[in-house]
Amino acid sequence: MTIRVGMVGAGQRASEVHAPALAACAETEFAGVWARSHGASAELAARYRARAFESYHDLLEECDAVALAVPPAAQAELGAHAAHARKAVLLEKPIAGDIAGAENLLMAVDRGGAVSQVALVWRHAPAIQRFLDAAERTWPVGGSGLAISGTQTDESSASPWRLERSVVLELGPDLVDLLEAALGRVVDVRAQGDPSGWFGLLLEHEGGRFSQASLYARAVIDPPRAEVEIYGPGGATSIDCVAAVGREAYEAMYRDFAGAVERGTPPPTDVRHGLHLQQVIEAAETDLIRSGPSTIAP
Incomplete structure (x- = not known):
């Protein structure tokens, strides 16, 4: 099973770290990119022959999971939206701008029954x-x-x-x-x-x-x-x-994320662990x- 993963964000972290690892992972399909700047998302998507989406909703319609590489406060909001749509979420750390945002994100993940994983890449090396x-x-x-x-x-x-x-x-x-x-x-x-x-x-x-x-x-x-x-x-x-920790650790992180999504079982480094680290x-x-x-x- 190939997991369709959408990239959320088109900044330095998304373009230099997440996108190359996502594209290199055999267990995932690069479903496309959405960012608040459509020009930036189009530029990043073009590098990987992926689709640049004009709306976040449209990206969610076309993927099984999203990888978020946006500022913490925005991640809490966008991650909760994805979880409500029953999409798995790969979250950067810290997972939110504050504890309240992290708790709301956890509740959204629990209610949506979504698989979550925090990008604690050291663990995958x-x-x-x-x-x-x-x-x-x-x-x-x-x-x-x-x-x-x-x-x-x-x-x-x-x-x-x-x-x-x-x-x-x-x-x-x-x-x-x-x-x-x-x-x-x-x-x-x-x-x-x-x-x-x-x-x-x-x-x-x-x-x-x-x-x-x-x-x-x-x-x-x-x-x-x-x-x-x-x-x-x-x-x-x-x-x-x-x-x-090199590039292979990021690729392993995406393989592990795809495996968790396929099994429907979150890893120990899930959103609940992300909340604990933030606390x-x-x-x-x-x-x-x-x-x-x-x-x-x-």
């Missing part, structure tokens, strides 16, 4: 799976993570939503998700740092495990860095996530605002 297997053998008790990029160094080219919120909203979902996959669900979070600068997280995981994560998006650095280490009485293991991130932002800076006397 073979090297990441081997890392998680190795992490389990350490009998893990704790870990650490790091994500450093330059995505906010040029404010003129950065997406407005990325500049409006803390760096943890941009870099946090993949990092927190991988720490969770190795150590268990996050049950508490503490934060320190600068919302627009260096952001530190202390995460408590179920089962009495702990991890720390550092995030920064204003480094003049290429390529970016993303690393995770896990420790336990059985040893330690680490992974360079940038080196581990962790917003709890961190709230903790930072509430606690504020502190000074240690000399």
Whole structure:
């Protein structure tokens, strides 16, 4: 069975990441593109000999699922519309602009009985799976993570939503998700740092495990860095996530999405998990605002 997937959005993320992976996936058919700018959607569709739709409704009529690559607030609205039409949804992270939007999206998915998956692409890389297997053998008790990029160094080219919120909203979902996959669900979070600068997280995981994560998006650095280490009485293991996650991981993500749609069963990284990650991130932002800076006397 070939799953017809429509592309929603025609920006950089859609054109450089999602569209090539969607087109390369043998289990999916590139059903077409819709974006608020018809010119942009027509240009992207032409690269893949796909159809550019003039209305979102028309795209939904011609596909089994949609892959959304739009700003979080728009994604919550468009994703809910697709779910109400009983279309499966592949969601970028964060899944919505705020918790209320994420909760509404979850309700729409549940009511429509739609399959959902969040684009946590690290999870689909073979090297990441081997890392998680190795992490389990350490009998893990704790870990650490790091994500450093330059995505906010040029404010003129950065997406407005990325500049409006803390760096943890941009870099946090993949990092927190991988720490969770190795150590268990996050049950508490503490934060320190600068919302627009260096952001530190202390995460408590179920089962009495702990991890720390550092995030920064204003480094003049290429390529970016993303690393995770896990420790336990059985040893330690680490992974360079940038080196581990290439284009093949995005293609694997689409294969896994197509499989979930065909089975009618959402994966563990579904919209409910996306809401949980957003709750962790917003709890961190709230903790930072509430606690504020502190000074240690000399």
